[in-house]
Amino acid sequence: MTEPYDLITMGRIGVDIYPLQTGVPLAQVETFGKFLGGSATNVAVAAARLGRRAAIISRTGRDPFGDYLHQALRDFGVDDRWVTPVADLPTPVTFCEIFPPDDFPLYFYRRPKAPDLVIRPEELDLAAVAAARIFWITGTGLCEEPSRAATLAALEARDRSGTTVFDLDWRPMFWGGEGGASGAGGATGAAAKAAARPYYEAALRHATVAVGNVDEAEVATGLRDPKACAEALLDRGVELAVIKQGPKGVLAVHRDGRCAEVPPTPVEVVNGLGAGDAFGGSLCHGLLAGWELEPMMRHANAAGAIVASRLACSSAMPTAAEVEEFLAAR
Numbered sequence: 385m386t387e388p389y390d391l392i393t394m395g396r397i398g399v400d401i402y403p404l405q406t407g408v409p410l411a412q413v414e415t416f417g418k419f420l421g422g423s424a425t426n427v428a429v430a431a432a433r434l435g436r437r438a439a440i441i442s443r444t445g446r447d448p449f450g451d452y453l454h455q456a457l458r459d460f461g462v463d464d465r466w467v468t469p470v471a472d473l474p475t476p477v478t479f480c481e482i483f484p485p486d487d488f489p490l491y492f493y494r495r496p497k498a499p500d501l502v503i504r505p506e507e508l509d510l511a512a513v514a515a516a517r518i519f520w521i522t523g524t525g526l527c528e529e530p531s532r533a534a535t536l537a538a539l540e541a542r543d544r545s546g547t548t549v550f551d552l553d554w555r556p557m558f559w560g561g562e563g564g565a566s567g568a569g570g571a572t573g574a575a576a577k578a579a580a581r582p583y584y585e586a587a588l589r590h591a592t593v594a595v596g597n598v599d600e601a602e603v604a605t606g607l608r609d610p611k612a613c614a615e616a617l618l619d620r621g622v623e624l625a626v627i628k629q630g631p632k633g634v635l636a637v638h639r640d641g642r643c644a645e646v647p648p649t650p651v652e653v654v655n656g657l658g659a660g661d662a663f664g665g666s667l668c669h670g671l672l673a674g675w676e677l678e679p680m681m682r683h684a685n686a687a688g689a690i691v692a693s694r695l696a697c698s699s700a701m702p703t704a705a706e707v708e709e710f711l712a713a714r
Contacts, residue, residue, distance in 0.1 A: 388515040390436040395424030395522040397442040398476035420456035430665020439463035443499035449475035470499040485653040510541040522553040539590035552596030595626040644677035649689040658697025659688035
């Protein structure tokens with residue numbers, strides 16, 4: 385096997401079709417840009433832009449959009465060897481509307497089923513997964529089989545070695561309201577959360593880090609107070625809980641008693657989508673570097689703020705020099 389990866393992510397990949405006009409309803413947009421997308425994909429890109437050796441486990445359609453995603457991954461320096469095609473499913477596309485500063489509706493086209501939910505346990509390179517310095521999984525990967533079984537198999541292969549990050553990544557439309565197929569639509573209510581919670585708890589038993597906003601932490605814990613959520617995640621076995629609080633900043637609590645609460649970095653928001661993925665890539669960078677909690681959260685906040693000030697997601701991920709320059713100016 386080659387040298388272990390700094391980071392392997394597992395989860396969504398697709399094409400983001402984003403309007404090149406802001407403040408305009410999708411029905412009236414005339415020009416669009418095409419970008420590499422998907423949260424797990426963006427995290428890998430963000431880490432690669434910071435100088436880390438990253439790869440992703442995912443699947444695409446066997447179509448031109450799938451070809452585009454492979455090329456985009458290579459262009460960003462992300463290893464695509466574990467991104468494989470599914471012959472009878474289209475590569476997903478995602479549209480958004482851009483209404484700064486805080487309204488960015490997403491429209492997922494992942495029917496009848498997204499290829500990234502057809503990752504199978506027997507296809508995994510478990511030796512590489514186990515050896516990676518950080519392994520990153522998402523809540524979306526738990527929403528359907530065979531991705532759910534594959535995600536849990538990968539977590540078991542890790543056996544809590546190295547750092548295993550669970551991105552709580554709550555997308556209720558993928559759980560079908562009652563926990564059914566993603567192609568059936570979705571809901572935001574208690575039934576969807578109840579359907580997801582047992583799988584979130586199963587993943588948490590193998591994770592060393594949990595990261596998410598308050599809504600996502602509620603799915604995992606049933607709680608909404610950020611500090612209570614963090615403590616509940618620690619009680620479920622993780623060593624570090626990171627709760628993103630929007631305009632209140634970010635809270636990080638470690639099992640050893642260390643705690644950091646860092647305010648957000650103000651910017652003029654262009655598109656808030658992708659900021660959380662930049663935060664995730666920076667978080668991995670800081671964990672690999674062994675940073676203390678406060679500088680790690682400040683760097684992650686800054687990376688997210690830079691992406692929020694730009695239109696795209698993957699291509700907006702900052703380099704280490706850009707983050708350092710941004711922080712130095714504050």
